[in-house]
Amino acid sequence: MKNKQLYLTLTIALLMVLLPRQVWAQPVPIPDIDLSIGQSENPTEVVDSVKLLVLLTLLSLxxxxxxxxxxxxxxxxxxxxxxxxxGTQQTPPNQVLIGLALFLTIFIMAPVYNDLNEQAIKPYLANQITQEEAQVRAAKPLREFMLDQTREKDLALFINLAKMDKPQNREEVPLRVVIPSFIISELKTAFEMGFLLYIPFLVIDMVVASTLMSMGMFMLPPVMISLPFKLLLFVMVDGWYLVVKSLLESFR
Known part of the structure; x- marks a missing residue:
């Protein structure tokens, strides 16, 4: 009986392999995709293709x-x-911090993006301005925002290194000078704010460590004792509200 079942199973498997596919399933239609480059008699088609290429390039940047x-x-x-x-290690996790930073960035940059959209993107998509003019208009809101947050010392550094004449106004400062100046200014400001955040928690660590040493508890890590006190202090003063408020007001 077992041999008959084995022979039947092998026979069915052999038939499934040897018989044509149409016997077992209906054919599935496959779409025909044709990508070709040819001449166009309508200039708007070329413009649309260029717009798509520019959009894909911007998405990569x-x-x-x-x-x-x-x-x-x-x-x-x-x-x-x-x-x-x-001293909470991975709490909040990186995903939460990056997500919070992303949405705060959207909130802060919303006026800049609105100006960019009204002055450059909409007129360009409506074929009212050329691509070169759209780039000039789009750079203006970003340049104004970055220059407002850039220190004169950092801006002068890159102007001197670029060996260019001193600009008479903001519009004459090229983005290749503004962007690196803005970045190092942002790094300095962020480190200054981070230092100020460290001070109250550092005081708690020092007090806890001194107390443990005076009690002779040399083998007990001070971090285990100071962490609850730091969390308690941060919650009592509504730390997240103060930090986010300080960040938002620092861009005004």
Whole structure:
């Protein structure tokens, strides 16, 4: 009986392999995709293709633009300093800190993006201005925002290194000078804010460590005792409200 079942199973498997596929299933239609480059008699088709190419190029640069030309850098560095000062290791996790920094960046940069959309993107999509003019208009709101947050010392450094004449106004400062000046200014500001965040928690660590040493508890890690006190202090003063408020007001 077992041999008959085995022979039947092998026979069915052999038939499934040897018989045509149409016997067992209906054919599935496959779409025909044709990508070709040819001549166009309508200029608008060429313009649409160029717009698509520019859009794909900009999408590849979005991470760099988001990180280096907005408030994201300062916010995420300050939040990282705050977590290290608390000594909570991976709490909040990186995903939470980056998500908070991202949405705060969207909130801060919303007026800039609205100006950019009204002055450059909408007229360009409506074929009212050329691509070159759209780039000039789009750079103006970003330049104004970055220059407002850039120290004169950092801006002068890159102007001197670029060996260019001293600009008479903001519009004459090229983005290749503004962007690196803005980045190092943001790093300095973020480290200053991070240092100020460290001070109260450092005081708690020193008090706890001195108390444990005076009690002779040399083998007990001070971090285990100071962590609850730091969390209690942070919650009592509504730390997240104060940190976020300070970050938002620092861009005004």
């Amino acid at each position: 979005v991470p760099a633009i988001l990180l280096m030309m907005t408030s994201f850098t300062r916010i995420v560095i300050v939040l990282s300093f705050l977590r290290n000062a608390l």
